Amino acid sequence: MAKETFEFQAETKQLLDLMVHSIYTNHEIFLRELISNASDAIDKLHYESLTNRDILEGDTAFEIHLTPDAHTLTISDNGLGMNKEDLVQNLGTIAKSGTKAFLEKLKEAQDSDSTDKDLIGQFGVGFYSAFMVADTVTVVTRKAGEKQAYKWESSGDGTYSLEECEKPKHGTTIILHLGKDFYGDKSEENYTDQMTISGLVKKYSDYIRYPITMDYVTKEKPKDADGKTIEDAPEEEKVETRTLNSMQPLWTRNKSDIKPEEYKDFFKHQFYEWEDPMEIFHTKAEGAVEYTALLFIPGSAPFNLYYTDYEAGLQLYSRHVFIMDKCKDLLPDYLRFVKGLVDSPDLSLNISRELLQQSRELKLIGRNLEKNILKTLARTLEKDRAKYEKFWAEYGKSLKIGVYSGMMTGENNVDKLKDLLLFMSSKDGKLCTLKEYVGRMKDGQQKIYFATGKDRAAIDAMPQMELLRDRDLEVLYMLDPVDEFAVQAIGEYDGKKFHSISQGDLDLDDDEYKEEKKKAEDLAKSNEDLLKDIKEVIGDKVADVRLSNRLKSGAVCLVADAAGPSIAMEQAFAAANNPMLKARRILEINPNHDLFGRLQTLHAAGKDSQDFKDYCKLLYDQALLLEGILPDDPAAFANKVAQMMAK
Numbered sequence: 031m032a033k034e035t036f037e038f039q040a041e042t043k044q045l046l047d048l049m050v051h052s053i054y055t056n057h058e059i060f061l062r063e064l065i066s067n068a069s070d071a072i073d074k075l076h077y078e079s080l081t082n083r084d085i086l087e088g089d090t091a092f093e094i095h096l097t098p099d100a101h102t103l104t105i106s107d108n109g110l111g112m113n114k115e116d117l118v119q120n121l122g123t124i125a126k127s128g129t130k131a132f133l134e135k136l137k138e139a140q141d142s143d144s145t146d147k148d149l150i151g152q153f154g155v156g157f158y159s160a161f162m163v164a165d166t167v168t169v170v171t172r173k174a175g176e177k178q179a180y181k182w183e184s185s186g187d188g189t190y191s192l193e194e195c196e197k198p199k200h201g202t203t204i205i206l207h208l209g210k211d212f213y214g215d216k217s218e219e220n221y222t223d224q225m226t227i228s229g230l231v232k233k234y235s236d237y238i239r240y241p242i243t244m245d246y247v248t249k250e251k252p253k254d255a256d257g258k259t260i261e262d263a264p265e266e267e268k269v270e271t272r273t274l275n276s277m278q279p280l281w282t283r284n285k286s287d288i289k290p291e292e293y294k295d296f297f298k299h300q301f302y303e304w305e306d307p308m309e310i311f312h313t314k315a316e317g318a319v320e321y322t323a324l325l326f327i328p329g330s331a332p333f334n335l336y337y338t339d340y341e342a343g344l345q346l347y348s349r350h351v352f353i354m355d356k357c358k359d360l361l362p363d364y365l366r367f368v369k370g371l372v373d374s375p376d377l378s379l380n381i382s383r384e385l386l387q388q389s390r391e392l393k394l395i396g397r398n399l400e401k402n403i404l405k406t407l408a409r410t411l412e413k414d415r416a417k418y419e420k421f422w423a424e425y426g427k428s429l430k431i432g433v434y435s436g437m438m439t440g441e442n443n444v445d446k447l448k449d450l451l452l453f454m455s456s457k458d459g460k461l462c463t464l465k466e467y468v469g470r471m472k473d474g475q476q477k478i479y480f481a482t483g484k485d486r487a488a489i490d491a492m493p494q495m496e497l498l499r500d501r502d503l504e505v506l507y508m509l510d511p512v513d514e515f516a517v518q519a520i521g522e523y524d525g526k527k528f529h530s531i532s533q534g535d536l537d538l539d540d541d542e543y544k545e546e547k548k549k550a551e552d553l554a555k556s557n558e559d560l561l562k563d564i565k566e567v568i569g570d571k572v573a574d575v576r577l578s579n580r581l582k583s584g585a586v587c588l589v590a591d592a593a594g595p596s597i598a599m600e601q602a603f604a605a606a607n608n609p610m611l612k613a614r615r616i617l618e619i620n621p622n623h624d625l626f627g628r629l630q631t632l633h634a635a636g637k638d639s640q641d642f643k644d645y646c647k648l649l650y651d652q653a654l655l656l657e658g659i660l661p662d663d664p665a666a667f668a669n670k671v672a673q674m675m676a677k
């Protein structure tokens with residue numbers, strides 16, 4: 031095959047451009063990225079070799095070797111290597127959907143001068159970081175089990191070349207032809223200096239499970255047959271290969287010997303994070319199943335946590351040997367934000383990943399970990415409210431989704447999670463637990479009142495809120511569409527039912543309310559015709575028109591029938607392109623409002639008059655607006671209001 035030239039994919043080009051022009055100042059992490067890729071490639075080969083020993087070609091001493099030279103730094107591994115298709119696929123395109131977001135973030139970071147954040151690692155564009163320090167990158171690689179080797183080369187401009195070549199050993203060798211600022215004694219960042227390189231390995235790659243080696247040339251006088259130095263002989267050069275990393279996986283060490291900084295560093299390097307974790311769990315268990323787990327709750331939720339491209343899951347190891355990344359079957363989906371790893375001698379390396387994921391041991395470990403995490407969260411909620419609220423701000427949504435999605439999957443997440451939920455309260459504008467709400471309920475109060483809306487102000491302005499405020503009844507604000515789903519899944523807490531103030535009968539428990547309700551019912555009877563005729567004018571848009579006893583100073587409001595979704599839920603479904611679930615809307619009119627008297631007069635003058643009809647339609651549109659929904663025909667609404675104002 032003659033040398034071929036290929037164009038990089040547009041996004042790769044953009045990324046390379048950013049790398050070449052070094053907008054990212056923390057150049058040194060390129061080494062960590064390349065070592066990490068080499069280690070991944072060895073992991074892959076090792077995994078393959080468990081079922082196909084021949085693939086190793088007799089080379090069982092896994093190693094990542096670093097060779098600095100005058101102007102180059104070479105990183106070699108004896109991992110899986112790449113064939114032609116792999117090269118084009120992996121080093122010519124960026125298949126990851128996160129890359130676009132990465133580019134945006136990188137620009138943002140550049141604008142805000144916060145380039146210290148480890149964005150490159152976070153978004154996994156590792157290989158291309160080589161172009162921060164190298165003018166040209168050459169990759170010589172041969173896939174284990176295949177004969178043909180290839181040379182890939184690029185100068186970080188728009189193209190790369192590919193040609194066939196010879197490579198006796200399988201694996202990948204990456205030669206960085208360093209830029210002039212990155213070699214030589216005069217350089218501040220000399221990546222050919224052995225001290226610098228070994229320092230970087232210690233700093234970033236100490237945990238890598240395979241030896242990272244470098245040859246050191248030492249000069250020594252020769253020794254005689256008795257092992258004594260021959261003093262007058264000239265010095266001889268000796269090459270000594272040293273391993274630069276300690277290779278001991280952090281999680282295998284004793285908890286008491288590990289410093290918080292070591293955990294944090296490990297977390298960042300292993301999981302490509304740039305922020306300290308907010309919680310660390312390090313547990314060792316023996317008994318029915320033996321395992322060590324090192325789990326983390328990241329400092330903040332990733333931007334795509336709730337999108338389908340987010341890949342949840344823990345890393346799996348067996349006796350410190352990597353089995354797989356992103357194993358989803360350990361933790362329930364509502365803990366999708368937890369990162370970490372599990373190392374267990376009880377997990378068999380020799381069965382397929384599919385079978386492994388269904389294994390009894392894995393399920394047992396998963397259940398234990400889930401319990402552990404929930405226990406820690408409950409303890410944090412009790413002992414360190416500020417910390418818990420920070421957790422809640424990042425991951426609360428995930429737990430709320432867990433509460434109701436459990437209904438679909440048949441898991442009872444409600445009991446597990448209901449005491450970990452927080453809702454904003456009308457009492458003090460602060461977050462409260464359901465236990466706290468119930469604990470401070472007024473004497474005789476039977477229900478947990480909640481209201482749905484887009485923000486606090488919208489709920490506070492709801493006409494129904496006035497009655498509850500007057501009675502000093504606490505209302506929980508449901509500001510996120512998932513809140514209401516969660517509440518529906520819970521149903522009741524401590525024997526107290528949830529009750530939406532914007533749905534069904536307000537149904538307050540005090541005598542005053544009951545008396546007013548009775549009055550309203552009598553009034554409704556005597557105005558039966560009026561209500562029927564209003565309904566007739568508005569038509570099918572509402573299921574019913576009633577007199578309200580939930581309104582104090584407001585004239586109208588729209589409520590949903592108790593059976594069925596609320597109006598907020600209907601809107602959430604509509605926003606998610608699922609207009610199937612419709613609330614049964616009920617228009618409620620305040621009989622104590624002057625407007626009601628006017629309606630009665632207009633109706634008495636003739637139910638077919640244009641004025642009566644206009645009033646009815648405007649009433650409905652107003653009620654819609656109060657729910658934050660636009661009238662069906664905003665122009666007609668505005669025209670009618672204008673006409674009335676002009677009268």
Ligand SMILES: Nc1ncnc2c1ncn2[C@@H]1O[C@H](COP(=O)(O)OP(=O)(O)OP(=O)(O)O)[C@@H](O)[C@H]1O
Binds near residue numbers: 063157201
């Ligand atoms: N030394 C190597 N040996 C074999 N394949 C490699 C090597 N280096 C890179 N690759 C291949 O190139 C791909 C792209 O590497 P890159 O560092 O850009 O991203 P990544 O390693 O997949 O992501 P992340 O950095 O998040 O781990 C890798 O997924 C791997 O398939």
